[in-house]
Amino acid sequence: MSRTRILTAATALASVLALNSTAFAQSGEVNLYSYRESKLLQPLTDAFTKDTGIKINVVSASSGLEQRIKAEGANSPADLLLTVDIGRIDEAVQAGVTQPIKSEVIDKIVPAQYRDPDGHWAGISMRARVIYASKDRVKQDAITYEELADPKWKGKICIRSGQHIYNNALFAAYVAHHGEAKAEEWLRGVKANLAQKPSGGDRETARDVAAGKCDLGIGNTYYWALMMDKDPDKKPWAEATKVILPTFAGKGTHVNLSGLLLVKNAPNRANAIKLIEWLAGEQAQKIYADANYEYPVRAGVAINPTIAGYGKLNADTLPVAKIATNRKAASTLVDKVGFDN
Template identity: 40%
Template sequence: MTLSKLTVATIALAATAAPTLALAEGELNLYSSRHYDTDERLYSDFTEATGITINRIEGKADELLTRMQAEGANSPADILLTVDTSRLARARDMGLLQSADSDILEQRIPSYLQDADNQWFGFSQRARIIFYDKTEVENPPRDYVSLADPAYKGMVCHRSSSNVYSQTLLAAVIENHGEDAARTWAQGVVDNFARAPQGGDTDQLRGLVSGECDISISNTYYFARALRRDVKGLDSDAMAGIGWVFPAQGAEGAHMNLSGGGIAAHAPNRENAVKFLEYLASDQAQQYFSAGNDEYPAVPGVGLSPSVAALGFFQADDVNLSEVAANVPTAQKIFNEVGWE
């Protein structure tokens, strides 16, 4: 939880030299639940650098896992990319991934952002932080635990318990504070809801603008995206009224959601799959994650886009994300117990 572990590139951190990709022949079959148009640049530059053609299958993470399981040993998948740790851990537990033997990945991706057996690696991050209406909230919560403070009764908007971001946040609270404290926290947040859980992260920000709530939780890249370009309901005037807090500074730090990937268990093009993961850890690809999709790079020392850098410096929670993922079933049980819809 030290500042040296932040994935904020404006801090002068020495990054391992970026890998040089040698030209190779062949194809790569990519199964991805990332749905961002800006990722096109990642794929085209990889092909240009290596000569490897990328064939893509895109869908929701659970659908891709079910497909890979059904395909079994005949699956054409070489790489699985998804946008949350719990799905990566589930893919590993289902036997859908294999270990990647790569010194480049080991050196460039921090240990707490990779699977203990090298079956998946994180390549970009989003901080899940507190946003608030600056005209209505004089003293916003400074950590996640404070969201349950009765002082904020009727003020909090949040996503539903079925959302993976909600699940991993509570799973992190379990890891950092224990199951009993997490249950008390979840009940307190439910008691403070301004409305029933609904919508996506952008809707939580819109709730602040509409006056439906005064405090909400969202991943940083939704807010940074609205800083960079027009987003419906979040024009420049609306954005000016929203403040933000990076929670638990000086304690565990801000919770980070991870986007990452691994090599499919039966990858027919394993060598090309390793090259692709190594490319995602390169400075060039890491910069695309920030510039194209307003995410934080996983590799320390890589430059941030202006919209991301505008959010400022912060201390990130460096809790082991494999352990967080293991807490997700307990988190869902707690959600059910406290009536978090």
């Protein structure tokens, strides 16, 4: 093919892509890439469309959405990315596929500790990393994260991999509060108290507590609620345990986020901002948090009764962004102490 024909073909392709991009922008819709299943989002998407007339197109996947957006480049149809955990949120920012969310509504409603200082993400709900304790063998109803390294719990703790993003965030928060040296000492203490090699997921942790393999398990708030309310086969694991909301000494309970990021080349940016702001509203906050057994980030919104049954959440005031900055240090410490060995 001659150089002239190559240039002509390239120009034609660029024109087609530009037209496609324009079509996305003129569609009156918003394209949401989500790590949450479409069926879980449908009550929200239906309500938003009813309120605004704007249709939401959901692309759901269990992994790889950041890479997909990056590969699609400037012509990506994605407007928003919905993901969970500060680890995944931070990975999307580091991939360079986001832009700042400029919204006075979000700045007013969403507390600063649940927003990116540079504006690239905002939390829409919270989950906490808590203790599943044996009802029969654990009499206390309060515990600190620091206490998990106390020798009195030797051979009595179950947990999933220390490198899993949920534990990485908890350990990163510990680093943020106490520094790397004390975090290393603490991790060695927790490792010494493990009943078995870290394995499985949070549900399996509850299973092992119920089976008497350990007295304490570490898991997220919503797993216990899902077992209790939605999974008859696993309900006995929840019934054998109680949820304790631990705290950092003198502080609050470690929380993480489900968050939204505005995609760098969002073709429907105005509609995307409308959706973000709508999700911070009272109606959406209740629907989303209730459906996912999470805590609303907006103050004054009713909490799901099962979650409320854990007791009042005194959330740690550590900015979630500081957890992101300590993720690498936490991961390094997990390997250094041989936590998963």
